[in-house]
Amino acid sequence: MTTFVDRVEIHVVAGNGGHGCASVHREKYKPLGGPDGGDGGRGGDVVLVVDQDVTTLLEYHHRPHRKATNGKPGGGSHRTGATGEDLVLPVPDGTVVLDADGQPLADLVGVGTRYVAGQGGRGGLGNEALASPRRKAPGFALLGEPGEERNIVLELKTVADVALVGFPSAGKSSLISVLSAAKPKIADYPFTTLVPNLGVVTAGSTVYTVADVPGLIPGASEGKGLGLEFLRHVERCSVLVHVLDCATLEPGRDPLTDLDVIEEELAMYGGLGDRPRLVVLNKTDIPEGQDLAEIVRPDLEARGLRVFEVSAVSRQGLRELSFALGGLVTEAREARPKEESTRIVIRPKAVNDAGFTVTAEGEGFFRVRGEKPERWVRQTDFANAEAVGYLADRLNRLGVENELIKQGAREGDGVAIGGDDDAVVFDFEPAMVGGAEMLGRRGEDHRMEEPRPAVQRRRERDARRRDGGQDSAQQEFEKFDPFE
Ligand SMILES: Nc1nc2c(ncn2[C@@H]2O[C@H](COP(=O)(O)OP(=O)(O)OP(=O)(O)O)[C@@H](O)[C@H]2O)c(=O)[nH]1
Ligand SMILES: [Mg+2]
Numbered sequence: 225m226t227t228f229v230d231r232v233e234i235h236v237v238a239g240n241g242g243h244g245c246a247s248v249h250r251e252k253y254k255p256l257g258g259p260d261g262g263d264g265g266r267g268g269d270v271v272l273v274v275d276q277d278v279t280t281l282l283e284y285h286h287r288p289h290r291k292a293t294n295g296k297p298g299g300g301s302h303r304t305g306a307t308g309e310d311l312v313l314p315v316p317d318g319t320v321v322l323d324a325d326g327q328p329l330a331d332l333v334g335v336g337t338r339y340v341a342g343q344g345g346r347g348g349l350g351n352e353a354l355a356s357p358r359r360k361a362p363g364f365a366l367l368g369e370p371g372e373e374r375n376i377v378l379e380l381k382t383v384a385d386v387a388l389v390g391f392p393s394a395g396k397s398s399l400i401s402v403l404s405a406a407k408p409k410i411a412d413y414p415f416t417t418l419v420p421n422l423g424v425v426t427a428g429s430t431v432y433t434v435a436d437v438p439g440l441i442p443g444a445s446e447g448k449g450l451g452l453e454f455l456r457h458v459e460r461c462s463v464l465v466h467v468l469d470c471a472t473l474e475p476g477r478d479p480l481t482d483l484d485v486i487e488e489e490l491a492m493y494g495g496l497g498d499r500p501r502l503v504v505l506n507k508t509d510i511p512e513g514q515d516l517a518e519i520v521r522p523d524l525e526a527r528g529l530r531v532f533e534v535s536a537v538s539r540q541g542l543r544e545l546s547f548a549l550g551g552l553v554t555e556a557r558e559a560r561p562k563e564e565s566t567r568i569v570i571r572p573k574a575v576n577d578a579g580f581t582v583t584a585e586g587e588g589f590f591r592v593r594g595e596k597p598e599r600w601v602r603q604t605d606f607a608n609a610e611a612v613g614y615l616a617d618r619l620n621r622l623g624v625e626n627e628l629i630k631q632g633a634r635e636g637d638g639v640a641i642g643g644d645d646d647a648v649v650f651d652f653e654p655a656m657v658g659g660a661e662m663l664g665r666r667g668e669d670h671r672m673e674e675p676r677p678a679v680q681r682r683r684e685r686d687a688r689r690r691d692g693g694q695d696s697a698q699q700e701f702e703k704f705d706p707f708e
Pocket of ligand 1: 390391392393394395396397398399409410411412413414415416417418436437438439440506507508509510534535536537538
């Protein structure tokens, strides 16, 4: 049995960045060589690429977990860690990428179209790169960042110009088999077609694709038969063709009733109302079928539909039909806005935003969000005091401390950097935020002379509250000694 998979949920993990290296150059008779720790390598991305040889998502159904290679750590003697290899996942043309909540992320149409589903983590800087005139020999390096990890949904929407819809056994697959070189399964029992078939038709200078979908029956919208699920494959088509069976012996059925039923089901599915449609009256090789076709034709035409009498078995009327379809497809292609043929990413991810936000969350607790602060936290080796000092320094320079103070944060308040599930929580210690660098230069700390205005104001306010309005800012300040 062949399996067709047109919707899968996969879990992608991009490669972690390699850690930076903290190392000091060693050479005989040169005791104080400079820092020479190299940077870690970038982790590999997980990339989806449209590949013409791939037609289903089956592969991902069997192996939904995919991981790219990690970057290698940096080494001493300026050695940079190797970059992780990208993991390229081939997907069929017409794959739609959704996030776990069903929001569309990308629409992959056209061979070679790429989408980065998981971004590799950056490598951490080595201590060589972290050295500066003020910090000549850093005793720490930055950690590599974890690779992006995501659950995404891949959904296949066949990319066909023309879609054939109709009751089971109306002859949809038979039509594809005679209009194109495709060889779909054809049989006289309902629901022969379990997955869409695709054929390429050449009509004069126009080349277009035709797809059928599994047969529809009354109540398909409530899940009867195979339901409407497969209609997503015709969402992209520009022309709809009703294949009506003129030779069915089933009670209660005739081409006009069938048409109404199918239209009703299409309406329940929604979104297809604007497609031009035409009607094919099939099985006219059978005399009764031919008679019936002639009877219903005027009614159909009265509804404004173009009608084609054909036989997939005797191949009558096919040339006319294929040229009419070619004409409609050409019209649709010309009407389509240019950029639509190269649509790729619907909502690209924001990268590198420079800002951050501070939000008060209840009494004495603040949350800092932002690409940079969150990244810096991930890069920090919290076991290394110097690295923590460097982090404080960076946050301070970005203005995080000032913003916290502005929003009323006080010493000892909780400050979370990051989202709910991956936040790192600190006690707010504004006076200490100068970090390793400032503390490293004893006696030069400008805070000894004069506190910054915001800090000063806050201290005054606090003191006033405590002492019942007396101005004791000076007292308060004298108590402050960071080296105590
Ligand atoms: N006499 C005659 N039989 C036909 C014609 N077209 C299809 N058939 C027969 O009708 C039956 C169903 O044909 P399919 O092409 O499998 O029908 P389908 O619409 O794809 O059916 P499902 O896949 O079940 O939805 C087969 O036995 C075909 O041989 C036709 O033009 N004339
Ligand atoms: Mg079929």
